[in-house]
Amino acid sequence: MKKVNFLIYTVAFTSLIASCTSDFEEINTDPNRLEAIGASTLLNPILYNLTDHNSYSAWHNRTAHFMQAIVPYPSTASGGYHRYDVTDDIGTTMWNNHYRWLKNIEEMVTVSEEKNDANYHAIALTLKAWAYANLTDCFGDIPFTQAGKGDEGIDKPVFDKQEDIYKQILADLDQANALYDTSSKSIFTPDLLYSNDFAKWRKLTNSLHVRMLLRVSNVMPSATQKINEILSNPAVYPVFTSSADDAILINTGVAPNLTPWPRIMDYAANKKLSSFFIDNLLEMNDPRLQLWATQATDLQGKAIGYKGIPSGYSEGENAFNYNPSAPNDKVALAPMKSIIMTYGELAFIKAELAFKGQLAGNPEDFYKEGVKAAMNVWGITMPDTYFDNPVTQYNNTLEQIMLQKYYALYFTDNQTWMDYRRTGFPKLPLQPNLYNNGVMPNRYPYPPNVKMQNTENYDAAVQVMGGDGLNTKVWWERF
Incomplete structure (x- = not known):
């Protein structure tokens, strides 16, 4: 050799x-x-x-x-990947x-x-x-x-x-x-x-x-x-x-075998969570929210619940009269x-294919299994009443499957970006001042x-x- x-x-x-x-x-x-x-x-x-x-x-x-999970904060009113302002060396x-x-x-x-x-x-x-x-x-x-x-x-x-x-x-x-x-x-x-x-x-x-x-x-x-x-x-x-x-x-x-953040304070430094990310979890009454996010506070430091900021916001941070929810450093x-990959991701792949009629099986069953498995990743037991919520009840749409898959892929390299480019889901709210004409970049x-x-x-x-x-x-x- x-x-x-x-x-x-x-x-x-x-x-x-x-x-x-x-x-x-x-x-x-x-x-x-x-x-x-x-x-x-x-x-x-x-x-x-x-x-x-x-x-x-x-x-x-x-x-x-x-x-639209993480948003830089504080930030100027322009620039940043959340505004699709992509540098040549990204x-x-x-x-x-x-x-x-x-x-x-x-x-x-x-x-x-x-x-x-x-x-x-x-x-x-x-x-x-x-x-x-x-x-x-x-x-x-x-x-x-x-x-x-x-x-x-x-x-x-x-x-x-x-x-x-x-x-x-x-x-x-x-x-x-x-x-x-x-x-x-x-x-x-x-x-x-x-x-x-x-x-x-x-x-x-x-x-x-x-x-x-x-x-x-x-x-x-x-x-x-x-x-x-x-x-x-x-x-x-x-x-x-x-x-x-x-x-x-x-x-x-x-x-x-250290984490990528030897100084844990660097994990959430100058970062907040987006309104899209927070609001969906609130509507779903999703228990992962408490693990992934800190509570927002008013300007006097009093907790006001979970509240993000719009990704790609056009104003400076002074436009917000509260301190938004941040990534919870417990994750890091x-x-x-x-x-690398989880059983939950595979379940959502099956749900998508079954929804499209390209795989035998009930897409609703795969969807529910995917949600349960995605919570297992973080040591969370899915509440028995989780699917009683009209927002989380299976509605036979690819959009719903991909939204739940979006959360299942939290912390998984580039996979949510790849899925978005392939399917257009989840639907992301867009601010009016985005770079690249508001179009999600297709590549580096x-x-x-x-x-x-x-x-x-x-x-x-x-x-x-x-x-x-x-x-x-x-x-x-x-x-």
């Missing part, structure tokens, strides 16, 4: 987790001292760093602003983070193949598909076949079409499912997600497969058929069956949940350093994509 050239803490992570005597400080090392590495050794750093980014940067700093951290860890995922694929380690090979393919789907859904066409090959002399990779990327990662997920040997036991340090439970890893592989198939179902006619093949054959394609299967990495708060305190612009350092391939990609603008639709949006 070729000598490994990457950060040494990917090797040392296992012992760090056990001893808790260090952190994730990046230390360069002489690659000639590393002759071999196990796939299991790579897994925990990949999991930690991708989920850490997705909780902090993808969700909290970007998608939650687009999708996606830079995601691009850099994902490609960096995709390099390690590729190494994990190689090592597991060489050592004939089927389960870790399957996990590596799953992580590869998950990470590339997140990237291509945000940007469109991206480097794929030539990505991460700088050690082979390819420092200016070509951009692959999103359609081709999706075809390959869907095939990789099929391959991963077939590779698992769930009767095999691992002797290695437990992974941060499932503690080496390969049966649960296999369920995640197939559940992510269903998510990705739904994403492209409007432009890939075979996707719905494949979803039915997966969901109708649990012996061959096991998927999530309860909240016990949820793919949630727990940040313990014990070094090195250790043990913190970094969510390519990062500035990509434009400068890989100009020829960037230019070719932009020509194929039809532009590098916010409103340029990616492949699965073109229907």
Whole structure:
């Protein structure tokens, strides 16, 4: 095997987790001292760093602003992602983070193949598909076949079409499912997600497969058929069956497994919750509100209940005669949940497909199961009377399904933004002074350093994509 050239803490992570005597400080090392590495050794750093980014940067700093959960406050009367004022470098951290860890995922694929380690090979393919789907859904066409090959002399990779990327990662997920040997036991340090439970890893592989198939179902006619093949054959394609299967990495708060907010006061600093987010939960009499939000106060500091502010508000903060509800830092305190995918999300996928007549089953049953499971994520038992409320009673509309799914995806990277671009739901109230003519951005612009350092391939990609603008639709949006 070729000598490994990457950060040494990917090797040392296992012992760090056990001893808790260090952190994730990046230390360069002489690659000639590393002759071999196990796939299991790579897994925990990949999991930690991708989920850490997705909780902090993808969700909290970007998608939650687009999708009217979080609103910057105090804020000037203009600018900000909640007003669709998107800078060229909005996606830079995601691009850099994902490609960096995709390099390690590729190494994990190689090592597991060489050592004939089927389960870790399957996990590596799953992580590869998950990470590339997140990237291509945000940007469109991206480097794929030539990505991460700088050690082979390819420092200016070509951009692959999103359609081709999706075809390959869907095939990789099929391959991963077939590779698992769930009767095999691992002797290695437990992974941060499932503690080496390969049966649960296999369920995640197939559940992510269903998510990705739904994403492209409007432009890939075979996707719905494949979803039915997966969901109708649990012996061959096991998927999530309860909240016990949820793919949630727990940040313990014990070094090195810290939360993205070591200073908890930073979680809600200069942030409030939107009227849309708060008012829907109030109308639904939803118990999650007390966990996710603080109470608003009047100018004298007296609690006045839960009250948000309009996302994209045109006035300065002085226009409000109260201190709005803020994100509750209980959500970010250790043990913190970094969510990859949950059983609740899968239930809402089934509800949508059943509503459309594309899956057998009662959409109302799937809808109710999704709500219950979404509350389970946060340790909340759904009240017996929850569906007695006319607002929460199933009304046989996709809008209602997607609104509840919106809350089920709280803290889940970019997924609510992807669903909105695919379905137009939930319907978001729009203020009159939004940028981009009040149109939700369809994608991130390519990062500035990509434009400068890989100009020829960037230019070719932009020509194929039809532009590098916010409103340029990616492949699965073109229907």
